[in-house]
Amino acid sequence: MEEVEVEQHENHRNHLNDENHLNRENHPTHENTASEADRRIEQAREVIDALDLQLMDLLRHRRAVSLEIQQQRMGQGGTRTVLSRENVVLDRYAAGLGPEGTALALTILSLCRGRATASVPRQGGPARVAS
Numbered sequence: 001m002e003e004v005e006v007e008q009h010e011n012h013r014n015h016l017n018d019e020n021h022l023n024r025e026n027h028p029t030h031e032n033t034a035s036e037a038d039r040r041i042e043q044a045r046e047v048i049d050a051l052d053l054q055l056m057d058l059l060r061h062r063r064a065v066s067l068e069i070q071q072q073r074m075g076q077g078g079t080r081t082v083l084s085r086e087n088v089v090l091d092r093y094a095a096g097l098g099p100e101g102t103a104l105a106l107t108i109l110s111l112c113r114g115r116a117t118a119s120v121p122r123q124g125g126p127a128r129v130a131s
C-alpha cells in the first residue's frame with residue numbers, strides 16, 4: 001500500500017518534470033503564462049496535500065509503536081521516557097534536516113510520548129515535559 005502511494009507520487013513528480021521540459025522547449029523565452037503557473041501550483045499543492053496526509057498517517061503509526069515500547073518498558077518497572085534514546089532520534093533528524101530537523105524531532109517526540117507529556121498547558125500553568 002505504501003509502495004503504491006510512493007510510486008504514484010514518483011509518477012506525479014516525473015509528470016511535473018516532463019511538463020517543465022516541454023514548457024522550456026515550447027517557450028524559448030522561458031516564461032510561463034500566468035495560467036500555466038497557476039495550474040502547476042494547483043497540481044503541486046495536490047501533491048503537498050497528499051504528502052501531508054501520508055506524513056500524518058506515518059506520525060500516527062510512529063506514535064502507536066512508540067507507545068507500545070513505553071508500555072512494555074513501564075510494565076517492567078522502567079521509565080516512560082529514555083533521554084539517551086531521544087538524543088539518538090534528535091541527532092538523526094539534525095543530521096538529515098539541519099536545525100529545523102531538531103525542532104521537528106522535538107515536536108515528534110512530544111507527540112509520541114504518552115500521557116506524561118503535557119502537550120496542552122494545564123490550567124494556569126505552563127506546558128511541561130516529564131522526565
Ligand SMILES: O=C(O)C(=O)C[C@]1(C(=O)O)C=C[C@@H](O)C=C1
Pocket residue numbers: 066069070080081082083085086089109112113
Ligand atoms: O525508543 C524508545 O525507547 C521509546 O520509548 C520511543 C521514543 C520515541 O518516540 O522515539 C519515545 C520515548 C522515549 O523517551 C524515547 C524514544
